[in-house]
Amino acid sequence: MKPLLFTLFALLNASAYAQFQEHIIESAPYTASSIVLADVDNDGDQDIIVSGGINNQLKWIENTDGLGDFSITRGILELGFSYAGDIAIADIDGDNDIDILVSTAEQDCGEIRTFRNTDGQGTFELFSVSMFTCGLQSQIEVGNINGDNYVDWASSMSASEYNDARVSWFENDGNGNVTERIIEDSYVRSFQLVDVDGDNDIDIVGLSLNSPVSPQIIWYENTSGAGNFVKHLIGVNSDLNYYSKLIAADVDSDGAMDIITAYNKTLSWYKNDGQGNFTDEIIINDDASFTKLNIFAVDIDSNGTMDILSTGDSNSITQYKNDGQQNFTTTAIIENLYRLYSPIYAKDVNGNNKIDIISNSSENGKIAWYENQMDLSVNQNSILDFSIYPNPVSEELIIKRPTREPATGNLYDTTGKLILSFTLNDQDSRINVENLAAGVYFLEISGNSNTVVKKIVIE
Numbered sequence: 091m092k093p094l095l096f097t098l099f100a101l102l103n104a105s106a107y108a109q110f111q112e113h114i115i116e117s118a119p120y121t122a123s124s125i126v127l128a129d130v131d132n133d134g135d136q137d138i139i140v141s142g143g144i145n146n147q148l149k150w151i152e153n154t155d156g157l158g159d160f161s162i163t164r165g166i167l168e169l170g171f172s173y174a175g176d177i178a179i180a181d182i183d184g185d186n187d188i189d190i191l192v193s194t195a196e197q198d199c200g201e202i203r204t205f206r207n208t209d210g211q212g213t214f215e216l217f218s219v220s221m222f223t224c225g226l227q228s229q230i231e232v233g234n235i236n237g238d239n240y241v242d243w244a245s246s247m248s249a250s251e252y253n254d255a256r257v258s259w260f261e262n263d264g265n266g267n268v269t270e271r272i273i274e275d276s277y278v279r280s281f282q283l284v285d286v287d288g289d290n291d292i293d294i295v296g297l298s299l300n301s302p303v304s305p306q307i308i309w310y311e312n313t314s315g316a317g318n319f320v321k322h323l324i325g326v327n328s329d330l331n332y333y334s335k336l337i338a339a340d341v342d343s344d345g346a347m348d349i350i351t352a353y354n355k356t357l358s359w360y361k362n363d364g365q366g367n368f369t370d371e372i373i374i375n376d377d378a379s380f381t382k383l384n385i386f387a388v389d390i391d392s393n394g395t396m397d398i399l400s401t402g403d404s405n406s407i408t409q410y411k412n413d414g415q416q417n418f419t420t421t422a423i424i425e426n427l428y429r430l431y432s433p434i435y436a437k438d439v440n441g442n443n444k445i446d447i448i449s450n451s452s453e454n455g456k457i458a459w460y461e462n463q464m465d466l467s468v469n470q471n472s473i474l475d476f477s478i479y480p481n482p483v484s485e486e487l488i489i490k491r492p493t494r495e496p497a498t499g500n501l502y503d504t505t506g507k508l509i510l511s512f513t514l515n516d517q518d519s520r521i522n523v524e525n526l527a528a529g530v531y532f533l534e535i536s537g538n539s540n541t542v543v544k545k546i547v548i549e
Contacts, residue, residue, distance in 0.1 A: 112424075128504070141176075184529075199252075220243075228278060245260075259271050280297045295336065296336060305334075307327065334352060335384065341359050386399045392445070394498075444463075447460040447462070448460070484524065488521075498536045530545060
């Protein structure tokens with residue numbers, strides 16, 4: 091019986107691997123710090139932005155044909171013996187193209203450098219420098235925190251002999267002038283900017299690692315919509331540490347942003363009632379099969395529910411498939427020596443409306459993207475019948491549908507960052523967007539197994 095069981099297991103995994111075709115972009119020894127996908131040169135396809143490597147570069151790799159041919163690399167910054175870390179992308183100067191923020195460090199001290207896309211074609215120049223620190227710096231997150239027309243950002247630093255710990259947001263005037271606004275004297279290691287309580291402004295959820303009792307999961311409420319924050323405790327977990335991760339996603343498709351955490355051998359989530367009240371921890375996986383460290387939430391199989399991808403110390407990229415009832419099935423979809431520090435990102439690379447995966451194997455150094463070759467059902471490829479107006483919009487977006495069937499709406503900016511999440515229960519729904527920054531956005535509507543995306547412009 092054992093050979094038969096082994097054969098069945100091998101066939102199942104072979105089938106999973108066959109659903110994703112590997113395309114190697116770079117095979118030289120390369121340990122990436124961060125990888126994201128965005129349309130850098132405004133030609134309608136997804137390019138790659140990556141930091142790290144032998145010379146700690148910040149560079150972008152052009153998707154030359156829109157189908158995933160990444161044959162042209164363009165440098166932005168080379169730091170030599172310094173460190174290029176976390177990347178964030180946003181339109182920081184209001185000219186409707188992708189700019190880049192990156193954390194840099196040298197001899198244990200560092201800062202956030204912002205690079206402006208000067209021509210919309212991927213030519214970059216230094217725009218601003220913020221948050222100099224000699225402590226450990228956390229990730230960078232971007233969003234319109236104070237409700238003006240410019241994208242702000244947030245980060246955090248640990249205490250050192252030169253500075254106290256603090257979490258701050260940085261007010262951007264769009265002209266390269268940045269003002270730091272301290273939220274709290276605390277070190278928030280992994281966090282995201284997201285609307286937690288459904289009031290159409292940007293809050294913060296994260297892992298606070300300097301609690302006198304134990305590491306905490308917290309959220310900072312943007313009480314006025316102008317960047318004044320009040321702290322709320324979600325939970326305490328003594329197992330959280332520097333390597334733990336937190337992301338926000340609508341796990342149960344109710345329009346509210348939930349929290350997903352990854353630590354040690356545990357993957358879990360906390361349900362949000364839409365007003366910032368969270369349940370106790372709900373375990374998804376707590377055994378040795380969990381590939382910890384890097385997690386990404388995306389509807390990888392296009393069935394209208396949010397799945398989770400992870401990379402880590404089990405040498406694989408693993409999918410936790412959500413059946414729509416928050417029951418997760420674990421499948422290793424790529425087995426290729428993906429070690430602890432392998433960043434992961436997922437987006438449609440080749441324009442066929444399927445979510446592909448890009449990652450870097452810190453074990454063998456290659457950067458590759460994995461083409462999603464899943465066969466989607468007729469229902470999964472069908473389109474919801476709805477219209478949106480006015481477009482462009484400045485205050486209130488109206489979504490008109492022929493049915494009252496419940497559906498979920500997600501609004502993304504051009505970087506793929508989730509800005510708003512809401513539930514549709516009527517034929518005519520009104521969404522307030524007057525506090526969002528002007529620019530191009532993508533509205534995704536999902537109901538049952540149907541999903542469609544339309545572009546809108548906010549003035």
